[in-house]
Amino acid sequence: MTARRTTEGPAARSGRPGRRPGGPDTRGEILGAARKSFADKGFTATSIRAVAREAGVDAALVHHYFDSKDELFIEAMALPADPRQIATIIIDGPRDEIGRRIATVFLRVWESPDGQQRMRAIVRSIAGSEEVARLMREGITQLLLQPVSDALDVPDAPLRVSLVAAQLMGLAMIRYLLELEPVASADLQTLVDRLAPVLQHHLTG
Amino acid sequence: MTARRTTEGPAARSGRPGRRPGGPDTRGEILGAARKSFADKGFTATSIRAVAREAGVDAALVHHYFDSKDELFIEAMALPADPRQIATIIIDGPRDEIGRRIATVFLRVWESPDGQQRMRAIVRSIAGSEEVARLMREGITQLLLQPVSDALDVPDAPLRVSLVAAQLMGLAMIRYLLELEPVASADLQTLVDRLAPVLQHHLTG
Missing domain, CATH: 1.10.10.60 (Homeodomain-like)
Structure with a gap:
């Protein structure tokens, strides 16, 4: 991006x-x-x-x-998109559609030409190295989770945001690495429609 | 188990x-x-x-x-519990509490003395080897996802069940490997309370 x-x-x-x-x-x-x-x-x-x-x-x-x-940091980690821009897209817009915005923006980035390959590499390097895990944890917290969490303005926002991160990380793992069906070959719109209400619940439910 | x-x-x-x-x-x-x-x-x-x-x-x-x-297979993969027993626990009981049963049974297994270590090893070997990923995908589908999916008895059950798997896999990844706060140090009851309604929505929403 x-x-x-x-x-x-x-x-x-x-x-x-x-x-x-x-x-x-x-x-x-x-x-x-x-x-x-x-x-x-x-x-x-x-x-x-x-x-x-x-x-x-x-x-x-x-x-x-x-x-x-x-x-x-973004370039060194070979992230598939700029997490600050993603944070802005998530924060700007109606609060009751935040789940859909999150599902849409992440899936679009991951399904871009080199997105899947980068996500595979990122999950592999997090799993393979504690240093990379620490680095990714710090960087993503500072550049993405923290800004979104601050914008939510509720006391348990950090927990809510990290559970959203868990759902998204698991989706990437299952779709791109484990290739578990039917998630692996589901079309984007189906995934967005399924994830949107669940992410919305995590954040505002 | x-x-x-x-x-x-x-x-x-x-x-x-x-x-x-x-x-x-x-x-x-x-x-x-x-x-x-x-x-x-x-x-x-x-x-x-x-x-x-x-x-x-x-x-x-x-x-x-x-x-x-x-x-x-269960012993060869060093799974932290018998997936057939987990499937039975999930399937038996009221349908409107299935989300809570799933959150409870998985977190109990993972938080058992050697559970975290095994989960770390499993995520690492899935990420590190396409063969292990294929094997895990087939075994888990046959022994856990398929039986739960059959018991749900709705046409899109496999998709619903695999999205639950994504949420759980992501939680394991974030809590045990990425150690992202506050999920990493949240107590079990908090996590069960947060996950239960979301897993319920994936399956019956």
Whole structure:
């Protein structure tokens, strides 16, 4: 859902000693350093400056490729969409249709050309690594669950939102990894129609 | 939920040429052969006889340790409970309390001493191996989802039951692997109270 900047950066502008200029895969190297920093220190304690240090480049070069730490996280985790945009779509609009908006936006993202493949990779890496699990938990909480939870404005909103996350995560697991029928081959509209009232109940019931 | 037979079997009773008698880890070797057979041929096409052949023992020896192919599957997959017993608990009882029964029985099994650890291992192996995913899909469908679906006696029962499976699988993933708060540390009664109406809606709404 976000445009990706794939152009190469301004080579060797900083000129400071010890900082490498932008090379042919500077962007990839910054992402690798970001993954390492996020995993070592967690989402909150990681800064653009720390990622730049880890990658051996100037912080300005990191900023050339990524607007913010949030964007760096989204790209480093290869999320199929920007969770901040998803949060906005969920929050904006009538409260009594929030379940339907959630079901629609997630299924559209996951069923996009590379969405299924990315979801499979994400579930696999959460299951395979405690570091990735921790990182994903922190990042998704900060960028998606927390904003939605704040907008709901009820005391038990975090619990409600995390049960919605459970239903969606389970759907992804069953449709894309376990391929359990009939969920695996159900059409999108059927799934949206089934999920909408249940997600609505979790949030406002 | 099933008593496990851990006693060693009758050594060398069959006496046929080419068949090994029961050794100190015959049970473990049969389980290994079962995993291989199930993975190679799938659940339906695997027989006790084929597992015995794979393990190089007599079929009677397999029967000594495992009453049936179902039991062999349950032990080979290290499920935290017997899905046939869970199906019975879900099916027996008032239809308008089926959501609560499902939430209660699954959470009790998963929160048993080795339940969480087994669930973590199961989700990890589903995510890590397409063979395990296929095997789990077939076995769980035959032993749990199909019987519950048949008992519901409505045309779209399989879809309803698989959406319940998605909610439960997602809960396990979020509570035990992703450890997303507040689901990760919520008490059992809170989770049962939240899940019951949603599972009920999936099945009878």
